[in-house]
Amino acid sequence: MSILVNKNTKVVVQGITGSAGSFHTKQMLEYGTKIVAGVTPGKGNTKFDDRVPIYDTLRQAVSATGADTSVVFVPPAFAADALLEAADCGLKLVVCITEGIPTLDMVKVYKVYRDKGVRMVGPNCPGVITPEESKLGIMPGYIHKKGNIGIVSRSGTLTYEAVWQTTKVGLGQSTCLGIGGDPIIGTSFVDALELFQRDNETKAIIMIGEIGGTMEEEAAEYIKKNVTKPVVSFIAGRTAPKGKRMGHAGAIISGGKGTAQEKTAKLIECGVTVVDSPAVVGTAIYNILNKK
């Protein structure tokens, strides 16, 4: 098992001919991801890299290839439309990598996804990977290793850091997902925790949070009630000043709310192991698993 994606996932790439889309499609193919189609309006009936058929519309791509999951690299101004297209074509999972989509566009997209019951990961995220099976996103493949740790994070490069540490201590990962640093995202920590709790292959969970919002607090409550697997967490942004947006559109402390201290206290209260250094996430989870 694993969550969200595996070696049978049939992937279509929206925005396959753009610079990010084409670079990462090659990387994903190299990793072994089953990419069955690409979409770029106006470039139908051609092939990407001499092997992946390109279609003008997603509907054509889905009906011709049976793709069930999409990865979106469409530029921010057009991304919302691509996401609506994906929701309408009956995909079961949509992973949106695009950074910088206007917030109100995402508010509108979010409403449609929720009403239709389609799952989205992101936007502004590194994607989802089930090591040695399928990589949907922009993460460097080689740092991953098949194993039993589920990793979920709001940040991209900080996810890599956690992944690399768990690989180095020999544990490996079941599935890793970056849920994105924007204020409006499709999959929350709670959603991811629910999936990891249900997954037989996942023995422990790493959750990397950051300042802003209340998603970590909600996750803490959820863990207390529903998660029996050990959870290790780190919250980035303890030194961030109030009212300044730290790169991620979601990472801002407003009205004194959303501080790392508050989040840490809440997580500890709910039974989560919170480390104060991002450098010891791997060893912390290793120690927990080897005590049992």
Added chain:
Amino acid sequence: MLNKYGIPTPKGEMTDSPAKAGEIFSRLGAPIAAVKSQIHSGGRGKAGGIKVVKSAAESEAAVRELIGKTLVTAQTGPAGRTVRKVLIEESIPVARELYLGIVIDRKTSAPVMMASAEGGMEIEELARKSPEKIIKMPFHPHLGLAGFQARELVFALGLGSAAYADIFIKLSKLFIENDCSLAEINPLVITNEKKVMALDAKINLDDRALFRHKDLAECRDINEEHPIEYEASKYDLSYIGLDGNIGCMVNGAGLAMATMDLIKLHGGEPANFLDVGGGASAEQVTQAFKLLIANKNVKAILVNIFGGIMKCDIIAQGIVTAVKEVGLGFPLVVRLEGTNVDIGKKILKASGLNIVSADSMDEAAKKVVESLKL
């Protein structure tokens, strides 16, 4: 902007000249006027940035006093903001003051209108002390605020007449059509003549959506921005100045925050947050490096890169170019990991520059903090 959506505001004129202040006062023709400092920050009233005047002479004196003054409010930080322009505005006899605002609520991922019968200066405090006095009304992002929701607000606020419902709908349109992240009228007043009017407003725009609001993008006032932060934005770099002395350059916002946290954990103080983003070019890295050095407080630099899309050789090349151009008068610690890490390390080594390398972010943070103790 408010007037364009049919939301009435008091008459007023902007100026930076005391000489013109008297003239403006007379033109307004109101017995009382307010001279308001125009800075991009709230809490002006408490900080002495708003003066009430009753004559042309008083108006002149108030403008003379405010122009060039540095205002420190609850929202500006300790350095404050310099007043460059003031607004002279007719004073309206007010029967009631209300608060009205719209934000995106992250919990529900929907826009939410907030209203309170207790408007005026201290809405943040009200939110903290008696949140039950703020009415929250989430609305549909495609349909906007519905008429019945506006009427519910009218009666919940005790305004008594459905005729007031319009103002709520107008503000919701303004918010959606202009890609706002905040649209706030505080105070929204009912005048003695029972008319509704916005006495002051704060509108924040989503900078990601500015590409489709060219007219609004022109309102950007670079005098209101931190010079290094503005310079950074020109190169698509995300920079935020802090008070410490260790300059940081990192890829990815989360890793950048975590790096700052580690520096602090080891007893140092970060001088900035700087995210070079996912796919920076060598030129962007060079610019980023120059920005770090532009901060006079910086006494050491830490570069922490986990290359995914970002290739380590590009980072290394950018650092070498920058150091050769501007020189290096203090310790530089570099930690590279990820795509093309070996080529990157070779480039740094071959440059012959005095660069301390580290194999993990923990080691890097330790080394840079120690370098300052030497």
